[in-house]
Amino acid sequence: QQQVKQSPQSLIVQKGGISIINCAYENTAFDYFPWYQQFPGKGPALLIAIRPDVSEKKEGRFTISFNKSAKQFSLHIMDSQPGDSATYFCAAVIIQGAQKLVFGQGTRLTINP
Amino acid sequence: KAGVTQTPRYLIKTRGQQVTLSCSPISGHRSVSWYQQTPGQGLQFLFEYFSETQRNKGNFPGRFSGRQFSNSRSEMNVSTLELGDSALYLCASSLAGVQPQHFGDGTRLSIL
Numbered sequence: 710q711q712q713v714k715q716s717p718q719s720l721i722v723q724k725g726g727i728s729i730i731n732c733a734y735e736n737t738a739f740d741y742f743p744w745y746q747q748f749p750g751k752g753p754a755l756l757i758a759i760r761p762d763v764s765e766k767k768e769g770r771f772t773i774s775f776n777k778s779a780k781q782f783s784l785h786i787m788d789s790q791p792g793d794s795a796t797y798f799c800a801a802v803i804i805q806g807a808q809k810l811v812f813g814q815g816t817r818l819t820i821n822p
Numbered sequence: 823k824a825g826v827t828q829t830p831r832y833l834i835k836t837r838g839q840q841v842t843l844s845c846s847p848i849s850g851h852r853s854v855s856w857y858q859q860t861p862g863q864g865l866q867f868l869f870e871y872f873s874e875t876q877r878n879k880g881n882f883p884g885r886f887s888g889r890q891f892s893n894s895r896s897e898m899n900v901s902t903l904e905l906g907d908s909a910l911y912l913c914a915s916s917l918a919g920v921q922p923q924h925f926g927d928g929t930r931l932s933i934l
Contacts, residue, residue, distance in 0.1 A: 752914075752926050752928050802922075807878035810855070810857075810867060
C-alpha cells in the first residue's frame with residue numbers, strides 16, 4: 710500500500726522560529742511531492758512542490774528539502790509567523806495518465822506570538 | 823481567475839438517503855479529483871475524471887460515484903448514506919492531470 714508518513718502530529722513554535730515538518734514515503738514511483746496548507750473551514754492550498762530529481766526548493770520563507778535515498782522530505786518555515794498557524798499536509802503524487810495524491814496525516818502548527 | 827467552486831458548502835442528511843455534490847473547476851482545467859477528509863482517516867482519494875472519463879478510483883465502496891460533464895464540471899453522488907460518510911468532501915482541479923491540484927473549500931456533509 711502506498712503510504713506517506715508525516716510527523717509530528719502537532720507542533721508549537723515561537724514567533725520568528727523555524728518550523729520543521731517531516732514526511733517519509735515508501736513507493737519510489739512517485740512523480741512529485743507537494744505541500745498543502747489548510748486553514749479551518751477552507752480547502753488545502755498548494756504551498757510548494759518539488760520533483761524527486763531536486764534536493765531543495767525555496768519559495769519565500771518556505772523550503773522543501775528532499776532526500777531521495779532516504780525517501781524523506783521536509784518542509785521548513787523560516788521566521789514563522791502567527792498567520793502560519795494552520796494544518797500542513799505533505800503529499801506524494803503518482804502520474805499514470807491520471808494523477809493521484811497520497812497524503813500524510815497532517816501537522817497542526819501553532820505559532821505563538 | 824476564480825478558484826474551484828463547490829456547492830453546497832454544508833449538507834445535512836439522514837441515513838439511507840442519497841446526496842449529490844457539485845464541483846466547478848478552475849477555468850481551463852480538465853482534470854477533476856475528489857477527496858474525502860475525516861479526522862480519523864485524513865485525506866483519502868475517491869476518484870479522478872478527465873474529459874468525462876473516470877481514470878482512477880480509490881478504495882471506496884460502489885455507493886460513491888461521480889461523473890464529469892463536457893464543460894469539466896463534476897458531480898459526486900453518494901447513495902444509501904451511512905453515519906461514517908460524514909466528512910468534508912473536497913474537489914480539486916488541475917491542467918491535464920500533470921500540474922499540481924488546486925482545491926475548493928469543500929462540502930461539509932453531516933449524516934444524522
